[in-house]
Amino acid sequence: MERKVRVRFAPSPTGPLHIGGVRTALFNYLYARRMGGEMVLRIEDTDSKRFVPGAEDYICEALDWLGIHFDEGVKQGGPHGPYRQSERRDIYRRYVKQLLDDGKAYIAFDTPEELEAARQATPNFQYDAATRVNMRNSITLGDEETQRLVDAGETYVVRFKIEPDRDVEVNDLLRGKVVINSNILDDKVLYKSADDLPTYHLANIVDDHLMEITHVIRGEEWLPSAPLHVLLYEAFGWADTRPDFVHLPLLLKPDGKGKLSKRDGDRLGFPVFPLDWHDPKTGELSKGYREAGYLPEAVVNFLALLGWNPGDDTEIMSMDELISRFGFDRCSRSGAKFDYEKGKWFNHKYLQELSDSQLADLFKPVLADAGVDIGRFSDDYIAKAVGMVKGRINFVKDLLSQAGFFFTAPDSYAPKDIKKRWSEDTPRIMGELIEVLRGLPSWKSADAEPVVLGWITDNGYHMGNVMNAFRLAVVGECKGPHMFDITELMGPDETISRIERAIERIKPGE
């Protein structure tokens, strides 16, 4: 019987969700939707030492912002709950007991110090079939003594009894059959009595089974422990419903070596988190894509193409298009260096698809923050200003430097441009320009342009110098959209007053 596809995203709430984690969540989501399946969000908070308050809410908010929605999980509940591992203690205890009763696991009392000593004594110490007979555990101590110690309240762990010298096969949908000999596996700790919590490995297998997960899609860092998981499914007698594995390639640093980390973002100046994160302990702020000005669609599109491609040259794809085309047959197996420049380009493309008024709405708060009284400008004015410069922006905030002059007259002028375009007799020519402008029958760009250009050529003036001085006076520097489009929008009063202002304030360059 074909089981309904069910996948899960299972982050650990130890801090803000990393962008690599976001991609893992995205691939899970795309696959689930593609297959008409379901996706659950499970919180793996089995490490009480690393738990960070707020991290869970952050994860939910971030994925929600990106449009990655869950069918079941910690926020929406569901028939397989609870979805927080710390609330499933009784379940894990039951399965730990089952393993113990079946002789598939044993209790060990070795203290961290004793383990450390063992590692010191033996170069490549590994707690396994060969060494467990020399340690303090239920195998060497016997059932009676073990029970006595447990009853006496001694802290212990439960270790998985790995059967030596077995070739364990992991069938990975991306990498094919990976075979690992069980001799290199150690007797992993499954449960710690100290905090009455399982470790990742046990909780993961139990939950995936109970939650009827069909596909475990996770980062490549889990590949080495996949054989252990396979063995665990066997030990529980769940081999027939064991999920398929997909180990996704990692996101790497743009330069140098290794996994992309928070430090790289700080060092290279880009976010590695979806949302801003204020660390509750250090008070430190980590920048997020949302606050940096990214559209969630752009982030999703960008991330989807890191390690996957649709098979043709299509690059801009909505979530629905990604879903309809996604598959592991087109995933790459090697790590992808994170290319922030390409990410900016995606945002640029998505910004271009917004209408002028949509962009204007996004721009208004930025303008207001910059101290502009936006009440003085009509929505139509803002939208038109935005429309003229949108082609040159990667972020909404870029609008400030590109279109700011539409809202505030320049209070300084680019020295470079003064030097090049503002000479001794420029003020006189600008004075003439004002008269020409005043005599204009129409301020429409198409009407005004031939008149002004005609005046320039008729007087034998230098086209570039006059027009750029004009631009310098109005914009503050020699950049921006077509000059007469600017003046049409700004209107005669503002335009002429800016020229007068410039004549007063600019000292000619040498």
Place this chain on the structure above:
RNA sequence: GGCGAUUUAGUGUAGAGGCCUAGCACGCCGCCCUCUCACGGCGGAAACUCGGGUUCGAAUCCCGAAUUCGCUACCA
């Protein structure tokens, strides 16, 4: 060190024996457009890790080496 994975331009990738004088995109450079800066259009530089095979023919198949990454915790 051990184990596993990985390997096409600076980056992300296409390519599944002849269609490859290796395609696309970002980035970079140049030209055009032009009152400026951009956008856009056009063009350019830039890659099959190496060594052996197999084959009439290999980026594509086989073997070996190297590379890079990951794992090697009472973290996930």
